[in-house]
Structures are given as structure tokens and as C-alpha cells.
Amino acid sequence: MYPHPLLQEGLAVALGGRGGLMPATLLSIGxxxxxxxxxxxxxxxxxSSFRDxxxxxTYPLAAAFVDYFIKKSGFQNYVNLYKNHSASKPEDVPEISITDLPFNLSEWILFLRSNIDDVIQLPDREYVMQTDIISRYSxxxxxxxxxxxETSLNxxxxxxFSRFFSKRKYAGEKYLLIAEEGEISVYNLYSDMLIAKYAAVFSENKTFVSYIKGCFxxxxxxxxxxxxxxxLNFIEGSCLQEN
Incomplete structure (x- = not known):
């Protein structure tokens, strides 16, 4: 059977990531x-449009939509849609219609407008952390x-690590943070995956990373x-404190 690629690839990426990127990063992009x-x-x-x-x-957007679909309407509704949009030949796979969805598509748009991704945030002009129910490191x-x-792997x-530090010996560090004016990247070196990303070009206001007295x-x-x-576990950098 050939399932609709939006549903097939969307689920695969939402659960497993793609191309060395964690699902959370791809969901944010989508x-x-x-x-x-x-x-x-x-x-x-x-x-056919998916392949165009x-x-x-297409993969990040499909993942973001499938992730929302399942959380909004449940996995069984997703399975039903998946089955109804599969066929024995690729050319026979039915097109998805907005009437096939168990919710109004406007709810998806409203969700996106009211839930801005904020895994990595920039501080306000006074560089003071605002009160938040989610714990963060500054x-x-x-x-x-x-x-x-503490449980480092030897x-x-x-x-x-080798890509960024070709002339340096790897000593079992688990995380790598790289900051630039236009983006911040957080890698898990044990899994060799990008686990968090901030990019000014993808931010709502195209805001660059604050740079004060030689530090981001x-x-x-x-x-x-x-x-x-x-x-005390840091090898380089200044400070990382919990708010």
C-alpha cells in the first residue's frame, strides 16, 4: 500500500527526526x-504537490501538522485518515480535503499564532529574565x-565534535553550544544530534542574538x-544559571 506522503513522512519525522535533526527542531521549522x-x-x-x-x-511542515493532528484529535483519528488516504498504486492515493479532517483547519492556524516556539529565548533589553512557569537557564x-x-562516556x-574541532581531542563532553550573531545551536555530542536551534531569520521579529561585553x-x-x-561542569564559556 502507498500512503499519502504528508501522513507517512510527517509521522516518521515527528517521531524520529531527520537528517541529524531532532524532532523538536524540525517541528519548530515546520x-x-x-x-x-x-x-x-x-x-x-x-x-503530487508534496513531491513538487x-x-x-515539506518534511518539517508535514511533521508539525501530524504532531498537531494527533495531539488535537487522537491517534485513532490519524490512523483512520492514514488508511483512507492509502492505495495500492501511488497515482490512486486520494487527495486530502479539509472536510476529511476532524477539526477546522482554522484551529491549526490559531494554534500556530498563539504558540510561538521558545525553546531558546532572547532576554529583554534590560537582560532580566521574566517570570515563567517553564524553568530556563540564563x-x-x-x-x-x-x-x-557527571555520567560522561569515555x-x-x-x-x-570532530567537525568543529578537527585538531582537538574529544574528552567525552556531552553538549556543545555555539552562538553567533544570527543563530544559536545546541548539540548533543553523544547522539550527534542538533537538539535546539534559534535562527534570527526564522524568528518572528528577525531579532539577532544580544552581544554585550564580548558575550552572547x-x-x-x-x-x-x-x-x-x-x-562547574563547563569546559569553556562564562556561566549558565537557572532562573
Missing amino acids: RYLERSNMLKVEELFKR YDPSL CRMKDTLLITV NMTSGI LFMIRNDVFDEEIEP
Whole structure:
């Protein structure tokens, strides 16, 4: 059977990521694509249209939509839609109609407008953390920060570490943070995956990362990391404090 690619690829990416990117990162990209009107999910309702666009656009958007669909309407409704839009031949796969959805498509748009991704946030002009029910670390660092954890793994290699530090020996650090004017990247070196990303070009106001007295300033949600991060575990950088 050939399922509709929006439903097939969307579920795969939402659960497992793609191309070295964690699901959370791709979901953020997909939501931005729809929110900014760069690509609308309705354009992917026709099977042939899904193949007309670059996978770097269609896969994240499909993942974001499927993730919303399942959380909104339940997995069984998703399975029903999946079955109803599968066929024995690719050319026979039915087009998805807005009437096939168990919710109004306007609810998806409203969700995107009211739920801005904020895994990594920039501080306000006074650089004071606002009260938030989600715990975050406030980070003040130079361009690169390596973080070790208590249960560090020895005798292993990291492809991402080798890419950025080709002349340096890997010592079992678990996380790598890289900050630039236009973006912040957080990598898990054990899994060699990008686990969080801020890009000015994808932000609502195209805001660049604050740079004060030789350091970049930003905040990152605690749940990006698998464990609590202690300042003494840092190899490089200035400070990372919990608010």
C-alpha cells in the first residue's frame, strides 16, 4: 500500500527526526513555515504537490501538522485518515480535503499564532529574565561552550565534535553550544544530534542574538538537556544559571 506522503513522512519525522535533526527542531521549522506563509500545509494535501517542493520544507511542515493532528484529535483519528488516504498504486492515493479532517483547519492556524516556539529565548533589553512557569537557564557565553556531565562516556567519538574541532581531542563532553550573531545551536555530542536551534531569520521579529561585553546572552529551557547542568561542569564559556 502507498500512503499519502504528508501522513507517512510527517509521522516518521515527528517521531524520529531527520537528517541529524531532532524532532523538536524540525517541528519548530515546520510551524514557522506555515506561520510565515512560506509554505501552507493545504498545498501538501495533494500527493503530487508534496513531491513538487524541496524535502527540507515539506518534511518539517508535514511533521508539525501530524504532531498537531494527533495531539488535537487522537491517534485513532490519524490512523483512520492514514488508511483512507492509502492505495495500492501511488497515482490512486486520494487527495486530502479539509472536510476529511476532524477539526477546522482554522484551529491549526490559531494554534500556530498563539504558540510561538521558545525553546531558546532572547532576554529583554534590560537582560532580566521574566517570570515563567517553564524553568530556563540564563546563558552568558562566548562563541563556543562545551559541557560535561557527571555520567560522561569515555572512549567514544563524536562526529559533530570532530567537525568543529578537527585538531582537538574529544574528552567525552556531552553538549556543545555555539552562538553567533544570527543563530544559536545546541548539540548533543553523544547522539550527534542538533537538539535546539534559534535562527534570527526564522524568528518572528528577525531579532539577532544580544552581544554585550564580548558575550552572547540568551535563555534556554531546562528540558533541552537530559540532566541538570552545573556551572562547574563547563569546559569553556562564562556561566549558565537557572532562573
